[in-house]
Amino acid sequence: MTGIQLVAVAFAAVMAFLTYTAWRRGELDNRESLLWMAVWIALALVSLFPDRLRAVIAPLQVARLIDLVMVAGILFLAAVVFQLNRSLRRLESKLVQLVRSLALKEEPPC
Template sequence: MGLIQIIGILFALFALSRVVLQLKKRTMSTNEGLFWIFIWVSVIILLMFPEFTSYVANILGVGRGVDAVIYISIVVLFYLIYRLYAKVDNLERQITHIVREIAIRDRYEPKKRD
């Protein structure tokens, strides 16, 4: 096992521990936690058994295992970007709604000045 594999496994274990900690504190939803646990366990497995990437590459019809990992990573990153975009868009809508409600309330109930 090479040094880069050991460092990668240690980092993935650290990240996995953070996910578990967030799940225990309930600062992350169960679905998000399961997604990240799947990601980090997959990283650990791929680092421990790098020949598995060649097997996946053959199934996907890609030349090398590393290429398959890169392609899959790009797809996952696009999905995560989409999810972030959707959440930001939802937050913007909520903020706009709250600001409108406050503006309407303040129009009919002026603030008392000290």
């Protein structure tokens, strides 16, 4: 096992542990926990058995295995950023609504 494989597997293990503790504390629901667990397991598997991915390199016309991993990582991060942005907007909108309605409710009489 190379150094980078070791780092990747250790990182995946730590993240899986953090995901598990977040699930136990109720900070993540079942669906989210499963999704993140799948991501960390996939990362560990790709790191441990990179040769298994060689089969998909040719049909995808990717030159090297590392390129495939990089592209997949960037696409995944783009999706996460998009989802976070959506959640943030929703949260902001709810906060604005709440703060404004409280202000209007508490308005003192003339």
